[in-house]
Amino acid sequence: MRFLRSCAICAVITPAAAFAHPDAHSVADAALVSPAEIVDCTLETGEAAQCARYVVKYLPDDLEIGPFCPATLEDKGGIWHWDGEEAGLYRIDDDFLRMLDAQGYTFFNADGEVYSFDIRIEGPTEAHECIQGSVDPDVEMTVLIPTNPVMADEPTSLGTVAKVGIGLDGVPIFADAPSVLETGHMPALDTCGGHVDPGGWYHWHATATDVNAIYDSEGVDAECVNVAQDQTAQFGYAFDGFAMFGPLNHDGSLPDDLDDCGGHVGLTEADGEADYHYHAGNTFPNLPACLAGVVAQDNFATNAANGIGSANAGGGPGGPGGGPDFDAMAETLNVDAETLKQAMEDAGGRGADLAKVAEALGVDEDALRAAMPAPPQQ
Helix, strand or coil: CCCCCCCCCCCCCCCCCCCCCCCCCCCCCHCCCCCCCEEEEEEECCEEEEEEEEEECCCCCCCCCCCCCCCCCCCCCCCEEECCCCEEEEECHHHHHHHHHHCCCCEEECCCEEEEECCCCCCCCCCCCCECCCCCCEEEEEEEEEEEEEEEEEEECCCCCCCCCCCCCCCEEEECCCHHHHHHHEEEEHHHHHHHHHCCCCEECCCHHHHHHHHHHHHHCCCCCCCCCCCCCCCEECCCCCECCCCCCCCCCCCCCCCCCEEEEECCCCCCCCCCEECCCCCCCCCEEEEEEECCCEEEECCCCCCCCCCCCCCCCCCCCCCCHHCCCCCCCCHHHHHHHHHHCCHHHHHCCHHHEEECCCHHHHHHHCCCCCCCCC
């Protein structure tokens, strides 16, 4: 068995000042490999545009991460949003792991040692293991965010590990991590809502600047201490260029006119101008359910050997068994892998309606089901 020691949390990051639209100064210097710049880019619609180009490090210099997987049942790890029986947000600890064991998902041995593996360098050896990853300091990522956001004709739904945006701290933001019900393994998040990709870089799966309010409301024994908490603060920018804020308006009131994506047109500061922006949800996961705007082409790339945005991008956070291998499925079905992935996301992501996916792809539903990965062992 292989275990990683949890990293202690010791630094505090304060949210940067809010910006109406992304520019060369929107992302913290501590995250940048080189100075940000404004470049020509092309939107997914084919329109010419300008984008802020951020080349960011595997982890900002001033951000401490962890804990993720507990070493034993006596330890406390990070958090996980369980979507099986007794669904909800939990601290990864003795009570939670024993609850999963009672449901047929055993993550520990007779001595109380928690099964875990380092997703960057190895795969699981047990039916159910906690996933955490070691960072790779040589990894960098390139992100393109439109500087003048354009509303899309139709919103784009955000399925499992879909690209959401970038934090003002320079940390990429992605949608839900793969479910244990799908993979058998748990890609643990730390108590601020992030973890390490198979490529060795850290990313968010929540808006870390307000996650403590969710712990309070849901009765979870956890605290994010390395990111300053402010439910009105801007957290980052979505890949469509619209700003992402905490769950409250600038004056502390609760928005009452949010659309299906969690956005609205409103003020973000007392003397500002009304503009479209997103708000975090009050429950976990708290990221936008969809993007209302148009994203840039080729908006995320990395020099990492594996994981999202890499040349070997099969699966995603969750590593071996961490999600469907879209390349293999696409080859079996004789369709384009990106078209397949988008069809899955449009039909519901993690719980996609396979009949709708099959119809969108023009394939037989039984053939689609046969190409899907086998369900995890219990």
